[in-house]
Structure formats: structure tokens, C-alpha cells
Amino acid sequence: VALLAGCGQAGSGPSGAVANTHAVTDSTGMSVMVPTAITRIADAWPAHNEVVQMLGSGDKIVATVLKPSSVPWLYTVEPGLSTAQTVFTDTTVSTERLIQTHPDVLFTDKSSQIAAKTTELRIPTLQLGFETYQDLKKVVTTTADVLGPAARAQAQNYNSYLDAKLAAVSSVTSKIPTGQRPSVLHIYSLNPLVVDGTGNIIDAWITAAGGRNAAQVSGKTRPVSTEQIAQWNPDVIILASSAFDASDTGQQTLDKVSADPALGQLAAVRNHRVYINPTGGWHWDRYGIEEALQIQWAAKTLHPEEFTGLDMVAETKKFYSQFLHYRLTDDQANRILAGQNPT
């Protein structure tokens, strides 16, 4: 063991990891020594690639878990991402390919298995994750601590934006009496039927936006029966883009839901209150920085009369230019809001 450690010190490599390092604490509470100058980034957590992009280092991602087909908008926003190699899958890592990309740092979700190996390979590895807005902000700050001073300023901007929008939305929705809060069912998959229950970020934005989660189950992506949904009889249904079958568009999916003999009977469907969740650089509804847009979109969708002044196209364009360094056209913003891929 001493032999292994000794050799690592001596091998001063192209990344110069030994030269200047500082400690950053990750979401598991582990203190990780990372190089001060980061030029090459590996990211094994799908949603986190967009955090890196926001903090100005999207073009430094050299190894990723993403593919252009999985998040086409992020590859549109940061074309440099297409030079990154896909070395991770949901469950595995091609360690040799990862080594060849010479990463200075690796961000991963809480996966002790991958982290144990990459740490042995002397890649500084941060395990990150969040279930609440508070921890989302912490993930952004931690990432910025790794990426440097410019990133830190941007992280503060984002965290203030998120706080401000949460406060603005809540100041309106908190005054809505319980009886007027629609029950909202967030459907993750139609076939099989999978919905998001309580105790997660989906539940958090439904509540913040002035709704009540119709799904009386705990946890995210829970399989349920049609009968169960009929009993909940939600006022509003929001379909995640993962609910689209194969190559269906959002509209085709809406048509299928209306035509479905069981789902078609629900109040939400008969009252035409079924919506497609927007999807941008990451799914707005799940564990990414675009949560900040999601709360606004959801609030306006649930209570249009309360948010007449909110222009989601303008807000989306502003967010993309300020935080993702990309100028969306109106058409692009509309496509994101409709859950459509770029043309």
C-alpha cells in the first residue's frame, strides 16, 4: 500500500494535480482535495452537467454520462459538450476511457461504488445530491468552490435568483386558501403508470406553486394503478416528458390520455387541465437548476389569474441568457415550454 501511494506522488502528470490544491466538502460530508486550476471536468451525474455549464465551465467537460439524444437542449446551449466523451452509464464507468480524458475533478451523484474506484485512480471525486431547494443551492455553491472565483459569483447570482423567485411565487400562493388549491398529479410514466409522491422536489414545487400533491404515496416514481388515480381524481395532471411513448410528441401523448377509457374520465382530463412539463437543458420538474423556472411555470399554470404579469417566454429567455450563456429565440423558448426538442 505504501508502495502504491509513493508512486502516485512521484508521477507528476499532465494535470499537475499535486501542485496547488484546496479542500472542498461534498454532499456526503467528505473533504476532497481538488486542484485550484480546473481545466478538465468529468461529470457522472446527468443533471449536474448543466450546473457546470451555468458556472461557466461547460466547455471544460471532457467526460460525461450524457448523450446528445438524452439532453439535446444542453448540447444546443453548449456545442462544446459534443467533444466530451460519454464514459459513464447509469450504472457503470469505463475507467480506462475516463483516465484517458485526464480529468482534474469528477462530479458524481451519491454513488460510493464509483467514487471508491475513481478515488483509487487519484481523480478528486465529489459526490453531490439534493432533495430540497436549500441543498440545491448548496450543490451549486460546492461546485463553484471547485471551479473558482468567477464561478462563485455566478453561483451567488443563481442562488439569489432562486430565493427571489421562490419568495415571489410563495408570497402570492401562500394567500390561496386550501380549498382553492388544485390537487396536482405529476405523472412520470404512462405505461406502466408511475407517479411522483410526497417528500421530494416534485412535491416541493407543487406546494410552492399553490397546489396540493394528489398522489397520496411517499417517494418519487412510484408505480400506481389506474383505479388509485381515479380515486385521487386530480384537478390537474402534469405529464413529464418521460411519459411520452417512444417517439410521440407531447400533443400525441395528450391525445392518448384523452382517448384513454380510464384516464379520460378524470376531472383533469375532461376539464382540459392536462399539461406537458417543460424540458430544457434538464427536465424542469426534476433535480436541476431549471427548478427556478419550474416553480414560476407551475404557479402560472395552476393559477393563471394570479400571475397574469408573468411572461414565461421572456422569463425563460432571460434565464438562459443570464445563467446558461445562450440567447434563445422566441421559437426556441416556446419549444422548451412545450417540452419539445430543438429543431
Added chain:
Amino acid sequence: VSATVAKNVSAVEGPVSPPRRRWPVLSVLAIVLLAAIVVSFAVGVTTSSPELVARVLIAHLTGHPGTVARADDITIWLVRMPRILAAVLIGAALAAAGSAYQALFRNPMVSPDLLGASGGAGVGAALGILLSWNTIAVQLAAFTLGLVAVLVTYAVGTVVGRGTESTLTLVLTGIVVASLCSAVISLTKYVADPDNKLPQITFWLLGGLDTVTIRANLLPIIIPIVAGMVSLFVLRWELNVLSFGDEEAASMGVNPRAVKAFVIAGATLMTAASVSAAGMVGWVGLVVPHAARMLVGPDARRALPTSALLGATFLLIVDDLVRSVFTTEVPLGILTAMVGAPFFLVMLSRGRRAWA
């Protein structure tokens, strides 16, 4: 068959005249394994020259790091070396355990997870991952529950069989315990967080060596695997005698109960240790013993070492494919099945006499 075994038995009891093909086959297989190990150090996403491999290995073995580029050094010493060691160790263990079980249960369809070792280990690992334990604790839980599952099978099998622990009751109890384990695994998958826990459990169930580390994964399994291997080798003659049936074995001075218990213990140690480190890598323990019998016949004294050598080589080559052919890492268990299953069919069509 009984003629063959009788001959072998008399060969042990009388003046030893080793079967003629034994040493040539084993030597050839050992040389093939060595060659495979050497080649495995060179193949990967990029091919490393033999000279580079030699420089890295010599640098580490002598403690004088040379002027090797850091990426090459890490690739050969920290990526490939642990995987090669793991593949050899685990391939040999699973194949030897399978070979011993097929002899003990006199059934060619038997694999080392027959009595629930893999299922129990799967439950341990899935629970460990669900509870966010670290890698070492997950592996320990897998190993422990693998042993517990087989103990339960053995104990229940003995009780149900009214103290006779007949092979049939044991096998049936094993099937029940394994099914229970797989139900518990499904339950943990059902309640696991789909974003970070479920992928880890899924990965574990498919097996893989991509995240194997020396300290956390390999060092802990060396002792149980060596202990299991030694116990099987010590008992290889008794295994042959048992193939006559319990009564005949007893009349030849072999205690069938004790031999069975020791063989099961040895095979279980190896299987649980292998599965705890690499996940559920299927087919090795089923296919390789067949291939070994085709080469050297059913005599456990030859089939056991042949299986171990073949198993090590087989898993090493399959893992080399995983490392070098695919752009993203494919779980090892998928590939052992895809390579092993057709191979098994070819063997079935060719050599029905391999197991008479």
C-alpha cells in the same frame, strides 16, 4: 462411468499411476492462463506496448517509479491490474465451486448458487446499498448473507429431510431459499431511490469489475477463496467416491455427511466471496465445469483444477472484451451469459458423453 471411477479409486488406493492426460492438459491450461494475463495487461481502450507494460510493472514491483506518463501508469497499474487479479481469482473460484457442486450433486445443471449463496449475497448487497453503507460494508453484508442463506438451506434441508439431508431435499430447499432471496431483492429494488440507489443495485445484480479496488474489494476475498479452494482440493478424491452413492462411499470408509458438509462449506465460501466483490456474474460456474469435463473427463481430481484454470482464463478474456470492445462499459454478467450460453449449446450438441 462407474468403471472409470473404480479405476481411479483403485489408482489411489494402489500404487499411484497418474492418468496420462492429466499433466499435459493442466500445464497447457496454465500456460494459456499466463499468456492471457500478460496479454490482458496490454489490451484495453488503447493497446499498450509490451515494453510500456514491463516498465510500469517493474517500476511498481521494485519501488522505483520510472519515467512513465501518469495516465499510462494509472491505466496499467490501477485500472487493469486489479481487474486482471479479480477476473482470475473470481473466475477460478466460481468454476471450481461449480465443478465441485456438479460432482457432489451428480447433476450437470447445477451451478455454485444452487443452495442460495448468490441470492443471499444479493440480499446483503441490495440492503447495504439501500441503507447507504460504504463499499466495504456492502461487500461484507453480501458475503455474510451469502453464507447465512446456505446455512439456512442446509439446516432446513436436514430438518425437512428428517436428518438424512438427502440431496433432493437439499436442492429443493435451495431453490426455495433462492426464490425467497430474489423476492427480497425485488422488494429492495421496489423501494429503492430510482435516481441513485436503484442503478447501483441493478449494476450489482448484473456483475462487473469496473469499480473493483484492491483494498476494498480484493484483499477481503482472498482468504475465503483460498480456504475454499484448498478444502475442495483436499476432498477431491472423496468427491469421486461419493459419486457411487452414499452407501457405497460409506462402505469405502468415506463419511458422506462430513464430505458433503465440507464441500458445501468450501464452495460457499468461494461463491459468496466472489459474488460479494463482483456482483452476480452468471454462467461461469455452470459452463466452465462442462468444458473441463470434456477435456479431462469426470474425475474430480482432474476436473477441479482444470475448471479453476479454465474459469480464470474465461472470465479474464470476457472482461478484456468488456474493457476494450465497447465504448461504454457493459455489465460483465451480461457478456458472460452471451458468450457462455451459445458455448453451452455447442458443448451439448457435441459432447453428450462428457457427462454420462
